[in-house]
Amino acid sequence: MLFTKSFFPKLLLLLRVGQAVAVPTQQFTLQDLDKFQEIAKQIAEGTHHAHAKVDDTSGVHGLEVGHQRGFHFENPSLDCKYTSQPLIYDKVMKFAVDTLYLWTLLDEQCHWTITGHFSLAGSYRNSTIFFVNSLWRLRAAFDMETFGIEVYALHGGCDSDMAMLEMHFFGTTLTGAPWHQLNLWSTRWEDDRIVEARAYIDGAQSGRLVKDYEVWSNSTQDTERDTLMPGPLGMPPMKMPPDGY
Structure with missing residues (x-):
């Protein structure tokens, strides 16, 4: 791992815990995975309808949006050796x-770690596994x-390949329950x-949402x-x- 303990500051995150409510489960199939991989290929080629226009790599758009939002x-x-803060901001938004x-946003081989002790915590060895096993759920x-x-x-970036993002994720579940969570992402960028x-999130809240929402088991006789x-x-x-048994 390229991260070291000395890199991470001691942070106090004040987390507002929302309410998780069970709703019917959305099914996921191998056909969906094929679709995700095809979309990834289209985006890489610049042919996907959502990203048909050339992505702004200068950071100018992010700078403008950030100023408009008071960031x-x-x-x-x-003028940066690595990814500029405005471009990082633009991509996240x-x-x-x-x-x-x-x-x-992610390299295909991005190594993503979710810290904590709950159902989504773990080390994901590439962006596809992270997307399917965590984010999509x-x-x-x-x-x-x-x-x-x-x-x-937003800390770092520009002359450093490391960037720290402190973010507020918000919204509602499909049943209308409010959701508020603070996220801390410690990231390394290339190209x-x-x-x-390494993502630090409210594991108890996320774990409860997944537990209440997913009323099924994704293990079968084919699970290795x-x-x-x-x-x-x-x-x-x-x-x-x-002495034996």
């Missing part, structure tokens, strides 16, 4: 209104017409895309069990007692 850039420079912009619970992201602060990230996943009691004894 303060610590470093508004567009585009992702807020179009989930599929994820394929432009959360997205399916929301009324996307009300979903939004407000960037509170104006996130190649590595190649990773130890002990239950609440932890690992069992792995050796036979000296």
Whole structure:
């Protein structure tokens, strides 16, 4: 891992816990995964209808939008060795209104880590696994017409490949329940895309939403069990007692 403990400041996140309400489950199939991969290919080629226009890579648009929304850039420079703060801001705000912009925001091999101890926490080795196993599951619970992201602060970037984003995610679930959550993303950028990230979120709130929303099991007889996943009691004894059983 490229992240070190010394990189992360000690932060106190004041989290407003919303209410999670169970709603019918949205099904996900292998055909959907094929669709996602095809969309990723179209976006990379610039032929997808949502991104047919050339994406602004200068950061000028992000600078304008940020100023319109009253956002303060610590470093508004567009003359940068790495990705500028205005361009980072622009990409995050585009992702807020179009989930599929994820394929432009993240590198295909982006290593994304969600910290904590809940159902979505873990290390995702590429953007497809992260999208399918985490983001899409959360997205399916929301009324996307009300979903939004407000960037509170943006640190780093420009002359550093590391950037820290403090954000407020807000909206309502499909049943109208309010949702408010603070997110902290620690990211590393290459070629104006996130190649590595560590996300600090309200795990209890997110885990409860997934638990209440997903009233199903995604395991079948075809699931390959190649990773130890002990239950609440932890690992069992792995050796036979000296006197036998």
